[in-house]
Amino acid sequence: MSISTPTSGIRAVVFDFGGVLFDWSPLHVYRHLIADDAERLHFLTHICSPEWNIQQDGGRSLADGTALLVRQHPQYESLIRVFYDRWKEMLRGQLDEGVALLKDLHAKQVSLFGLTNWSAETFPFARDNYDFLSVFQDIVVSGEEKCIKPDARIYEIALARYGRHLVDLKPGELVFIDDVKKNVEAAQALGWRGIHHVDAGETRAQLKLLGLPL
Structure with a gap:
């Protein structure tokens, strides 16, 4: 049984990886x-x-x-x-508090997507060795798309990819979490919601304010 959309209209949470979920x-x-x-x-x-x-x-x-x-x-x-x-x-491994946040959202059946600047040659190692990545419905990897955050094109690619899973998905229905401020600002410029990740506790609090079930 899926949850209803939060009052803020958020339909999915998008995670950056390095500095949010991974200690690299x-x-x-x-x-x-x-x-x-x-x-x-x-x-x-x-x-x-x-x-x-x-x-x-x-x-x-x-x-x-x-x-x-x-x-x-x-x-x-x-x-x-x-x-x-x-x-x-x-x-070095996963960032436990970030992964706990991810898993809590997954447990509440929130739609989850990834958007990461990562080499196409090295990302398979992470995919093969970190089981928590399986909770994502789709992961956009910059090296595979040959463009990087904060370029607008990668956000446009991501929105189109995520829209295959959520019908009529609009930018304002996504909230993007990234530890690099300029990447968050680029998403916001395209209409996404954004959270500049400093620590998992603060990010969790901001998601609660947006109506996410945490």
């Missing part, structure tokens, strides 16, 4: 490889940077991304190759 960080590996804090910060800011990594999330292959950096910074080759050779060690 290059620091889990590189803190053991680069002892000096300043040197490690420089490497992860200017060499294997977030801007570089997100291009793989956008569809560039891991091999091409790695080769590009090795050509640009040959003196760091061994450390650069570690990034994807040991990527699984960067995915």
Whole structure:
């Protein structure tokens, strides 16, 4: 028996993954490889940077991304190759409070969807090893779509995909949870509801205010 739509009109909750449901960080590996804090910060800011990594999330292959950096910074080759050779060690595990929130919504039969910036080559590892992902009716992965948040196109793709499960779904009937503020703002600009995730308790409280059964 399904629940009725909340008074706010929300029909589904959309989750980002990293920082909300998953504890992923290059620091889990590189803190053991680069002892000096300043040197490690420089490497992860200017060499294997977030801007570089997100291009793989956008569809560039891991091999091409790695080769590009090795050509640009040959003196760091061994450390650069570690990034994807040991990527699984960067995915430390689930964030328990975020996953508990997800499961509580699922128990109340709230429709759940995923929207994540994640490489198409590495996401299968998460899908195969974290059973809680099975509660999602659909997951939009940036690497598979070859576009990334906060680009408007990925939200449009997501709305169309989710609409296959919920007839006549409209942007304002979705609430999107993401730990990156600009990603939430991009969704809101397209008419979605949005929650900037800082901690699971606050996100839970905001969902309650929207009428979700928690």
